Amino acid sequence: xxxxxxxxxxxxxxxxxxxxxxxxxxxxxxxxxxxxxxxxxxxxxxxxxxxxxxxxxxxxxxxxxxxxxxxxxxxxxxxxxxxxxxxxxxxxxxxxxxxxxxxxxxxxxxxx
Amino acid sequence: xxxxxxxxxxxxxxxxxxxxxxxxxxxxxxxxxxxxxxxxxxxxxxxxxxxxxxxxxxxxxxxxxxxxxxxxxxxxxxxxxxxxxxxxxxxxxxxxxxxxxxxxxxxxxxxx
Numbered sequence: 001x002x003x004x005x006x007x008x009x010x011x012x013x014x015x016x017x018x019x020x021x022x023x024x025x026x027x028x029x030x031x032x033x034x035x036x037x038x039x040x041x042x043x044x045x046x047x048x049x050x051x052x053x054x055x056x057x058x059x060x061x062x063x064x065x066x067x068x069x070x071x072x073x074x075x076x077x078x079x080x081x082x083x084x085x086x087x088x089x090x091x092x093x094x095x096x097x098x099x100x101x102x103x104x105x106x107x108x109x110x111x112x
Numbered sequence: 113x114x115x116x117x118x119x120x121x122x123x124x125x126x127x128x129x130x131x132x133x134x135x136x137x138x139x140x141x142x143x144x145x146x147x148x149x150x151x152x153x154x155x156x157x158x159x160x161x162x163x164x165x166x167x168x169x170x171x172x173x174x175x176x177x178x179x180x181x182x183x184x185x186x187x188x189x190x191x192x193x194x195x196x197x198x199x200x201x202x203x204x205x206x207x208x209x210x211x212x213x214x215x216x217x218x219x220x221x222x223x224x
Contacts, residue, residue: 032210034212041218042218043215043216043217044155044204044213044215049211089155091155093210098209100213102155103154104154
């Protein structure tokens with residue numbers, strides 16, 4: 001079964017800390033992997049999209065990596081800020097099935 | 113700016129009633145999607161459309177229907193609302209099938 005798993009479900013860190021969010025997937029035959037942010041009561045906002053041929057993507061303080069062989073992706077957030085507090089979701093577009101499969105997300109809290 | 117909107121934002125209805133949730137996008141995207149988000153299940157795909165007159169069932173389509181008569185709109189209908197359909201519903205769209213998806217703000221539906 002094509003699944004996406006995110007651990008931990010919740011994470012609390014002090015402001016200024018660098019942190020890593022993890023995403024794992026069950027099948028290496030993927031088209032791309034996407035990271036989204038969701039604020040409470042809001043829709044999802046796309047952060048980064050990594051194509052299967054890429055190893056990483058960067059946007060500002062965010063860096064996402066992709067290792068297809070191990071079925072893992074990480075989202076690195078540098079110098080975290082209280083405004084980074086949100087739920088971060090990983091989603092995989094598998095070659096088979098033609099749909100985006102979402103993980104359940106990691107709820108991040110950055111304390112001032 | 114292009115956007116994707118959903119209405120209503122909140123809806124309370126009774127078991128057995130027919131309910132329609134609206135989704136409108138101004139991105140001129142061919143692909144549109146409906147998801148529901150529940151604690152413990154994450155985001156699950158209900159229905160999707162690759163273009164006008166095209167509709168497809170997703171992972172949790174029972175009790176739901178969609179129709180696509182133009183590029184901009186994909187309304188979601190609950191034929192006979194059930195308490196198990198209490199959830200937050202998100203509409204999304206994308207240009208290419210594997211491109212990033214843009215999400216609406218969501219509709220919180222409560223079925224009593």
